Amino acid sequence: MVGHAAIREQLAAHRDELPFPAAIAGWDVKVGRDATGDAAVWVWIVLHDDLVSQVWPLQTRDEMRDQVRDLVTHAAAPIEVQVYVRFRSESEHKGIVGEDWAG
Numbered sequence: 001m002v003g004h005a006a007i008r009e010q011l012a013a014h015r016d017e018l019p020f021p022a023a024i025a026g027w028d029v030k031v032g033r034d035a036t037g038d039a040a041v042w043v044w045i046v047l048h049d050d051l052v053s054q055v056w057p058l059q060t061r062d063e064m065r066d067q068v069r070d071l072v073t074h075a076a077a078p079i080e081v082q083v084y085v086r087f088r089s090e091s092e093h094k095g096i097v098g099e100d101w102a103g
Contacts, residue, residue: 046101
């Protein structure tokens, strides 16, 4: 299974290709197995609180989600993984994972 460091590296290398890269505070990546037992990667795209509205239109989020799925799939190759992409504001994410989160 691909490690979360390789995925974070791939996401960071292509950050500027995503819509509104300035809105991205960072990523949180988890690698494991989903409820069906398939290899899976969860990516939370963490957005700066004051820039969430730039990314929030559905079309923009769908485009960003598709690009992140492609990047993760490429990083995981040749292993097939299910990729789950979610969005959180930076303050929401820190409230969940702790103030030490640094993106």
